[in-house]
Amino acid sequence: MTHRIAAGIMPLLDSAILVAAREKGFAEAEGLDLHLVREISWANIRDRMAVGHFDVAHMLAPMPIACNLGMTPLATPTLAPMALGLGGNAVTVSVALWQKMADAGSVGDLDPTTAGRALRATIAAVAKAGRPTLRFGVVHPHSGHNYELRYWLAASGIDPDRDVEIVILPPPLMADAIGAGRIDGYCAGEPWNTAAVAKGLGHIATVKAAIWKSSPEKVLGVAAPWAEANPGELAALLRALYRSAEWCAQPGNREELAGLLSCPHYLDCPVDWLLPALSGQIRSGAGTVQVDDFFLPQAKAATFPWKSHALWFYSQMVRWGQINATAENAAKALDTYRPDLYRSALKPLGVALPGANAKVEGALTSPTPVGSAGASLVLGPDGFFDGKVFDPDAIDAYLKSQQVRD
Template identity: 65%
Template sequence: MSMGHQITAGFMPLFDSAVLVAAGEMGFAAREGVELTLHRETSWANIRDRIAIGHFHLAHMLGPMPLACNLGLTPLASETIVPFSLGLGGNCITVSNAIWAGMTAHGAEPDLDPARAGAALGALIGERAAAGREPLRFAVVHPHSGHNYELRYWLAACGIDPSRQIEIVIVPPPFMADALAAGRIDGFCVGEPWNSTAVAAGTGRIVTVKARLWRNSPEKVIGVRKAWAEENPDALSALLRALHHSARWCQDPANHGELAAVMAQAGFLELPSKIQMPILTGHLKLGGGAELAVDDFFLTFDKAANFPWKSHALWFYTQMVRWGHVAHSPENLAIARDCYRPDLYRSALKPLGVALPGANSKVEGALAKATAVGATGAGLMLGPDGFFDGQIFDPDKIDAYIAGQKAG
């Protein structure tokens, strides 16, 4: 009798590891014949390095991280593919109380509106520069992260040059709230629960969220060592089915209490359930008594949240080009396009008869409202997926999109 598939995976203590954690803890992996061993890590750099040297078969990863590996942007990297997305949204941009006070003096409101918040921040930055003060320091979790690219996208769209008018530093997610409280940084972009942690401590104010910067946008993925995937196609397929069932279970509000209890355990988040409720419900405490419910704040399953859209990879690629992380060339474009693997997702899930998108790529930012789209299996709803500045990303017109982007 076979022992089943042995799979070792790394994850970071962020709520958006939930689908991977629940696959192990709630028995979805075991049901598919997978023995899943999870290792908690302290930084994204550790995850990257441990995949490269073969400690992990796969890991909870930032959406752009596998691209960075394949494009040769990391000193220690093995070719990595993305056959599954762990969810949409879940990040916020949080600032210190002092910066929030400065922003409110320039018209900011506790409404999470990216344009209003960005205009206020820009005015504050101008005022500080005129007074000869040091630039503000914002933290992101990793250079090749959705956080870095969405923070820069927001600032640039609001007329702030993120390369010159602020300083961007790298801080691991679990240290963000403490770094803000200690005055080492003025603001940060991080996944939950580390924004809500700063708000609960009384040291941070949430000014906008990923779900308002780009609705239903990609965040964490499953990054898999390509060599392992090619040698173990059945094991990978079995895991993808387990993750699919886990993601559906995580999305159901009836399971949120149980999921929060699992994530609160030692070895996972080790934070009380109440700090996790904002990401589960979309009901955020912003700081100073302000609260707001955000549509589609974080999705683990709905709106094709698990489908590894090539257009998501390609948008990340355009941002890597924009901020000088990689040169735009036909070779690099092909590497980015080949990194996300909807073909593997489809072949694993086809036997289940679930809704699968008909396309591998889509125009991003074009859906003003939730829209039914063509799919095999059951019906599928996508969107809304707008960028806050009204831009559209057509993956078939990448050269024009890159040419049209301001790098500052």
């Protein structure tokens, strides 16, 4: 018997694991008919999950937490039993802004420290000249994009709430918004940074993989009522997605994967826009830069739903005034990510699993072998560019340390 699962996706590179699970037969091998529905915005993904159109979805990693904390309209209790890879985002700026940043010392190597220093100097010059505040786009208030952009800005001495304006746009519109002069920069997933470079509209200033190495981005969001009613189907889906992630991670499959994703019913874009992120050969607009681990679909426990990731996102919700810090809210955030379901589903596969459900984020400075169930596993590096670490057992102390740097 085949079980149908309706899944919402966005036109982004990191929908790859879901797309390949359907197109390469991994879902079918688990007895599943994985029906993928492309949406145009993250709000639509969230709302269609809430009204029962989707059983599961390609979802922003903080979004299930926001749903469970009651931060969104039409929210339904949502689980995150699996991550859909690490990294994959970049910060792109307009050609005009890039020229100003280059004049202020940015050299096009995607280094967040140098780029941040140049952007700070540019913002100061803009303010001194009395010109309009620079405007940056992110894809949703409860997104890794919003939090990593804010983190980078703040660590660079730029107040995200005073020194710039942050607005919301769907990722496929970002490049054209820069071209139309509606925004000066944005943080989005691939291929929509490469798109701006290819169109001659923007330059990539820095990347998520440099702001926070091995950092979380998307998860499999699962409607809690559906998960409770269909535990076997959920476990089968997690196994299918794990096998799909293994396939996506193979260098020899990059061309085929890019071809699948580029189809009109998925990303509807040129194959050439997808290959840079898959290879790590990022075309910044100032040249090609090799970025190790730009997007990881499978290595380094890339699909494991770390509870410390959930708590870091919660800490940023608190930091930027989206929610109050309470023990109850922290517990809800913690309980959203479900490594227990991941472990249970993958146990029959005998694959490498982390020995813990949380870790100190930013503590690994090099690839590190760790204890795991069934096979060897390497984690890290996972450092933040400013050298800070996040201890999930010391959130209050972490928040006190998170000030805009002078």
